[in-house]
Amino acid sequence: MSDKKYLTSPPEVETMPTGVPYIVGNEAAERFSYYGMKTVLAVFMTKYLLDASGNEDFMSDEEATKWIHYFNAAVYLFPIVGAILSDWLFGKYRTILWLSIVYCIGHAVLALMELSLPIDQRTILFWGLALIAIGSGGIKPCVSAHVGDQFGRKNQFLLPVVFAWFYFSINFGSTISTLLTPYLRDTYGPSVAFAVPGILMGLATIFFWMGRHEFVHIPASGNHFWSETFSREGIRAMKNLIPLFLFVAMFWALFDQTASRWVLQAQHMDRELFSGFSITSDQMQAANPILVMIMIPIFARFLYPFLNRFFTLTPLRKVGMGMFLALPSFMIPAWLEQQIIAGATPHIIWQLLAYIFLTAAEVMISITCLEFAYTQSPNKMKSYIMSLYLLFGIASGNLFTAFVNGYMESQHKAGVEVLPGASYYWFFTGCMAATAVLYVIWAQFYKGETYIQESVGAAPEGDSNDAS
Numbered sequence: 001m002s003d004k005k006y007l008t009s010p011p012e013v014e015t016m017p018t019g020v021p022y023i024v025g026n027e028a029a030e031r032f033s034y035y036g037m038k039t040v041l042a043v044f045m046t047k048y049l050l051d052a053s054g055n056e057d058f059m060s061d062e063e064a065t066k067w068i069h070y071f072n073a074a075v076y077l078f079p080i081v082g083a084i085l086s087d088w089l090f091g092k093y094r095t096i097l098w099l100s101i102v103y104c105i106g107h108a109v110l111a112l113m114e115l116s117l118p119i120d121q122r123t124i125l126f127w128g129l130a131l132i133a134i135g136s137g138g139i140k141p142c143v144s145a146h147v148g149d150q151f152g153r154k155n156q157f158l159l160p161v162v163f164a165w166f167y168f169s170i171n172f173g174s175t176i177s178t179l180l181t182p183y184l185r186d187t188y189g190p191s192v193a194f195a196v197p198g199i200l201m202g203l204a205t206i207f208f209w210m211g212r213h214e215f216v217h218i219p220a221s222g223n224h225f226w227s228e229t230f231s232r233e234g235i236r237a238m239k240n241l242i243p244l245f246l247f248v249a250m251f252w253a254l255f256d257q258t259a260s261r262w263v264l265q266a267q268h269m270d271r272e273l274f275s276g277f278s279i280t281s282d283q284m285q286a287a288n289p290i291l292v293m294i295m296i297p298i299f300a301r302f303l304y305p306f307l308n309r310f311f312t313l314t315p316l317r318k319v320g321m322g323m324f325l326a327l328p329s330f331m332i333p334a335w336l337e338q339q340i341i342a343g344a345t346p347h348i349i350w351q352l353l354a355y356i357f358l359t360a361a362e363v364m365i366s367i368t369c370l371e372f373a374y375t376q377s378p379n380k381m382k383s384y385i386m387s388l389y390l391l392f393g394i395a396s397g398n399l400f401t402a403f404v405n406g407y408m409e410s411q412h413k414a415g416v417e418v419l420p421g422a423s424y425y426w427f428f429t430g431c432m433a434a435t436a437v438l439y440v441i442w443a444q445f446y447k448g449e450t451y452i453q454e455s456v457g458a459a460p461e462g463d464s465n466d467a468s
Contacts, residue, residue: 006093006217010152017150020162022211027143028169029204030100033107034136035289036177036197039282040185041068042263045125048190052120062409065260069402071129072256076395078137083387085138088225092142092149092383093217100205103135107198114191128194141386148374148382149218163371164296171289173200178286186280221380228380233449237377237385240448244369245392247442248319250435251326251365252397254428255358258285260401261424262351265333268340270347279348287352291359299363315372316443322364323436327429329358334425341421369393376448 010017045064051057059067086095109128113121147166151159177197185193221228228234266281273279307313332354339346369389377385404419404427411418419427 006213006215008217008219010150010155010216012152012154014154016158016162017155017214017216019150019211019214019216020147022207022214023143023147023150024162024166024169026204026208026211027166028173029200029207030103030136030139030143031170031173032177033103033197033201033204034132035174035285036181036200037107037110037132037194038068038259039178039181039285040190040193041071042260043182043267043280043282044185044190046264048185049125050121052118057120057122060409060412061261061264062405062412064264065257065405066402066409068260069256069398069405071133072259072398073395073402074130074133075137076140076390076393076398078134079141079387079390080384081134082138083141083383084225086142086145086383087221087380089220089222091217091220092146093212093215095383096139096142096146097205097209099135099138100201100208101135102131103139104198104201104205106131106133106135107194107201110194111191111198113194114189137390140390141383144370145374145382145386146215150216159375160300160371163367164300167367167370168293168296171292174289175286175293178289179283182280182282218379218382225380225384228378229384233378234381237381237449238388240446241373241376241385242388242392243442244316244319244372244446245389246396247323247435247439248365248369248389248393249397249400250432251323251361252394253400254326254330254397254432255362256394256398257401257428258288258355258358262333262354265336265340266348266351268345269336269351270345273348284348284351284355287355288359288362291355292363295359295363296367315368316446318364318368320436320440320443322361322368323432323439325357325361325364326432327357327436329354329361330425330429330432332357334422334429337422337425375450377451379451 042064045059045067046061047058049057049059082095082099086092090098106128109124109131112128113124117124144163144166147162148159151162177200181193181197184196263282263285266284269281271278271281271284304313311317332350336346336350370386373386373389374382408418408424
């Protein structure tokens with residue numbers, strides 16, 4: 001399809017592209033919708049779920065954890081479809097716009113949860129989450145790559161700044177929705193809690209459409225996508241990056257349990273922050289985005305420059321440090337689980353300490369991987385490589401967690417306890433430790449290539465880059 005009425009390559013400017021505010025604003029609203037819906041899933045599945053007759057049909061902790069992580073995996077599996085549609089046929093803008101509509105329909109299905117329908121809520125939940133996975137997953141590789149497409153060689157120095165703001169917007173939207181959606185559920189019921197995020201997704205779609213004349217629209221490459229993807233350059237990029245993504249998968253296996261196991265554990269903790277004021281177990285998830293917004297400027301302005309005085313803080317070194325920072329984040333829940341089993345009621349402040357370690361790891365791993373996956377992929381493969389990161393990194397990590405919990409559930413039904421109590425958290429801590437050690441060894445041998453979209457009139461060029 002022709003994009004002749006739009007700018008198709010970045011102009012030669014040294015300033016921030018005019019389309020960036022529309023993308024960042026869209027991302028904030030979209031993340032509100034996604035995290036607002038996701039925040040209440042664990043409690044809804046274990047405390048609110050009904051069958052077609054209106055009888056209780058609650059899930060066990062293992063079953064709810066399995067469902068949540070299969071959903072997470074699907075969200076990060078569908079990016080491969082979105083990336084192919086984008087880079088091969090439609091371009092990033094059209095792919096984002098059309099799949100956002102599917103996304104909105106998924107939220108609308110979840111909002112039907114409490115209506116008197118001759119269908120059980122598990123079925124409604126399945127189809128709503130499936131549509132959200134297709135929509136949200138399909139646009140994921142395109143959105144972050146679309147951000148990078150707005151920059152040429154003269155203003156590429158602003159890429160780290162805009163990716164940091166991009167990540168900041170994600171966490172701003174997440175913070176508000178994580179605090180608000182459980183309140184809506186407890187006050188007005190699950191349907192309202194699912195409907196409000198859907199409204200925000202609709203607004204996000206409209207805001208994105210409004211910026212269409214400000215964006216740089218990198219055209220789809222057509223059948224050249226396949227020849228470039230499986231060219232020597234494309235295969236080299238995939239061979240370089242897929243091992244990195246697989247190492248990062250274990251971090252996401254831990255991180256995404258903040259929406260499942262950490263919520264379920266928090267139900268057994270003292271959540272009173274001060275006299276007369278308590279938070280819900282799922283509202284505690286707001287600690288992560290709040291900490292991200294605090295840590296991003298601190299890391300960028302103080303920690304990274306300080307560490308650079310002693311050694312060159314390359315992207316791969318940031319990721320390695322993040323992996324080791326993730327270890328205490330699961331050691332603390334293991335200790336908390338021991339206290340709970342012993343009959344104590346530990347205060348929620350201890351889970352906040354775990355969030356501090358996990359969020360520090362996230363800032364060093366997730367932001368770095370977003371930028372690194374973009375700059376290390378050939379220009380016509382930006383969305384595709386980003387989808388590989390989401391597939392091999394985040395989806396496979398969530399599949400690992402889902403498989404573990406699925407196995408635990410099946411063994412529990414057979415009368416056998418697998419990874420009971422604190423041993424569950426120690427198991428994931430051990431997996432993360434082994435992964436971090438192996439990663440440090442692998443990272444010493446990485447050498448990649450840096451690619452930036454060409455400005456108008458610029459000649460193609462690939463920069464050699466020792467990223468390790």
